[in-house]
Amino acid sequence: MAGTGNRPAAAARQPLRLVSLIPSATEIVCALGLEERLVGRSHECDYPPSVRPLPACTTAKLRSEAPSAEIDRQVQRILEEALSVYQVDTELLRSLRPTHILTQTQCEVCAVSLRDVEQALSAWMEEHPQILALQPVALADVWEDIRRLAAGLGVPERGHRLVQSLQSRMDAIAQAAAPWPRPSVACIEWMEPLMASGNWMPELVAMAGGRNLFGESGRHASWLEWKDVVAADPDILLILPCGFDLARIRREMPALTERPGWKKLKSANTGSAFLLDGNQYFNRPGPRLAESLEILAEILHPEAFPFRHQGSGWARF
16 A cells, blocks of 8 residues: 655544545445544545535546547546546645545546645645555455555554455355356446456456456456457346446447347347446445445346345346
């Protein structure tokens, strides 16, 4: 976990004042029992709902309501100009007097990055708050980030207990799924252009009792050719675009259904194409990855896992 600034011992003992600029960090802070220490959030931090009244310290520079292809074009234009996708409200951030700012290094497109925060703090003349940056790439990194964040906030034992609890829940699902047949699964992270889920998603699919076809564990989402999806003809097709809820995914589905070969897909003809809430669950590397695994297990093996997330975490297309 990255950190900047050398805080003297007296400052380190000040009451925590936390600004979280990434939804997963906000969820981790709350799971650690430190929600009352939050004084600010990002515009995307919305869970638990009790954090929503906190002042939002960031805004997005792109039109998030645009279609998938247009969002991709906006992002590429911004990044080509060496700019950030997000704007940090420096004056608001300064007025909140945080002792710690929580951000991430995993993806400059998904959330406010370490670079954004460092640029926002560059004009401060007084002592800087400590920056704690999450950097998850695979599932093990998520657990390590929780432990390091807890240690950085002075509650290391809470971090260990939280990780143990989450791992216990998820290991139980993996053990229960092991004897069942393993259907082939394609996970779509973005629809236009087409991308396959990476990072921790292949691990979650395997734990839920599936066989992941595209994307690699520990690597970012990769470009995907539609002809390869058609050729593989997965038993189950999972659509979970980053930042999209179920209603938004359903509106965007013509980006897939109008492609040649859609009607020939096994999953399209057997009711095995599913929409997954990538905004609230799978693309947030925090405590709700346990619920994300429950959703996958419920879809892949409904006879064994009646978790009842249908309608909230997933829907059949």
